[in-house]
Amino acid sequence: MSIEQIAPEYIRSISPYVPGKPIAELAREMGLDEAQIIKLASNENPLGMSPKARHAMHAVLDDLARYPDGNGFALKETLSRKHGLGVGHFVLGNGSNDVLELAVRAFLPAGSSAVYSQYSFAVYPLATQSVGGRGIEVPARAYAHDLAAMADAVAEDTHIVFLANPNNPTGSFIPAWLLESFLEQIRRDVIVILDEAYSEYLPPELRYDSMAWVKRFPNLIVTRTFSKIYGLAGLRIGYAVADAKVAELINRVRSPFNANSVALAAAEAALGDEAFIQKSYETNRAGLAQITRGLGELNLVHLPSAGNFVTFRVGDGAGVNRRLLKQGVIVRPIASYGMPEWLRVTIGQTEENARFLEALAIALKG
Numbered sequence: 332m333s334i335e336q337i338a339p340e341y342i343r344s345i346s347p348y349v350p351g352k353p354i355a356e357l358a359r360e361m362g363l364d365e366a367q368i369i370k371l372a373s374n375e376n377p378l379g380m381s382p383k384a385r386h387a388m389h390a391v392l393d394d395l396a397r398y399p400d401g402n403g404f405a406l407k408e409t410l411s412r413k414h415g416l417g418v419g420h421f422v423l424g425n426g427s428n429d430v431l432e433l434a435v436r437a438f439l440p441a442g443s444s445a446v447y448s449q450y451s452f453a454v455y456p457l458a459t460q461s462v463g464g465r466g467i468e469v470p471a472r473a474y475a476h477d478l479a480a481m482a483d484a485v486a487e488d489t490h491i492v493f494l495a496n497p498n499n500p501t502g503s504f505i506p507a508w509l510l511e512s513f514l515e516q517i518r519r520d521v522i523v524i525l526d527e528a529y530s531e532y533l534p535p536e537l538r539y540d541s542m543a544w545v546k547r548f549p550n551l552i553v554t555r556t557f558s559k560i561y562g563l564a565g566l567r568i569g570y571a572v573a574d575a576k577v578a579e580l581i582n583r584v585r586s587p588f589n590a591n592s593v594a595l596a597a598a599e600a601a602l603g604d605e606a607f608i609q610k611s612y613e614t615n616r617a618g619l620a621q622i623t624r625g626l627g628e629l630n631l632v633h634l635p636s637a638g639n640f641v642t643f644r645v646g647d648g649a650g651v652n653r654r655l656l657k658q659g660v661i662v663r664p665i666a667s668y669g670m671p672e673w674l675r676v677t678i679g680q681t682e683e684n685a686r687f688l689e690a691l692a693i694a695l696k697g
């Protein structure tokens with residue numbers, strides 16, 4: 332027997348998550364100066380983090396010999412005020428990725444099934460497989476969730492449905508009325524995880540109140556993150572909002588200190604920095620217009636995006652990506668999502684977007 336056979340087959344057959352290439356790695360590989368490289372690969376905030384978050388982080392450094400508050404009381408109080416729901420409705424995690432996995436651990440017994448869309452976030456199949464669950468991938472419609480087909484795909488043994496709104500990597504958006512009728516339609520003994528990692532980037536006309544749905548649908552779990560508009564991806568902090576009984580079950584499988592002290596302090600401060608959030612939102616709207624205009628000028632098709640990234644078709648995704656990397660521009664190839672002809676670019680600051688478009692024009696020439 333070989334050593335890996337100790338692990339169950341469902342673990343051995345997992346294909347690992349492919350992250351965006353780190354700047355330092357590309358610098359090493361290409362002999363480039365890190366300062367020349369622009370990374371538009373992981374949907375990070377190009378403005379960095381909120382100055383208020385930075386200040387709050389410095390203030391907790393003297394206390395790092397102590398364990399964090401395992402209940403995250405202060406952050407949950409702030410979230411509770413923001414969302415108008417009691418602290419018992421919240422679960423904190425080491426990034427929302429952690430919260431997604433915890434929800435799966437709590438609600439998806441081995442052998443049961445989880446439903447998610449084709450071209451949706453890679454973590455859903457990964458988390459499903461890691462507990463021995465069966466993934467039911469529902470074909471997308473025009474690169475977006477097909478909610479009718481997803482409702483039909485729910486099987487007797489289905490415990491979880493995953494929805495990302497907006498979706499990554501396609502940027503597609505499910506309007507509120509469709510989501511609401513989906514929630515009304517789905518069996519109450521099926522958990523619906525609504526992943527809202529990009530909700531702060533939605534323009535006002537697309538926004539909706541998922542917190543009101545948490546009160547109405549006890550089987551709904553909404554997840555949010557501090558990795559995107561709040562600019563704290565490296566710190567790893569996110570949360571879930573759900574019925575208090577659901578939150579309590581997820582909290583049981585959480586490791587006691589999964590949200591660290593620095594992250595707790597920074598997240599709390601970041602929530603209160605409205606000026607930074609507004610500026611990040613506006614930078615994204617302007618950059619999204621700049622990039623989609625530029626892609627159009629290059630005669631490239633792109634998918635309409637409600638997030639802080641755009642997915643566009645180049646034909647030879649691997650080749651164009653290689654030629655972008657040579658020029659010090661990191662975007663995200665999405666062949667692992669079954670979209671080898673497409674690339675995903677994160678919206679950067681004006682200068683970065685311009686450099687990306689120039690490099691792309693060169694890369695397309697082959």
Ligand SMILES: *Cc1c(COP(=O)(O)O)cnc(C)c1O
Binds near residue numbers: 425427526558
């Ligand atoms: C980026 C992203 C997340 C957030 O991941 P974190 O673990 O919070 O950094 C969650 N869901 C989707 C769809 C994402 O794109």
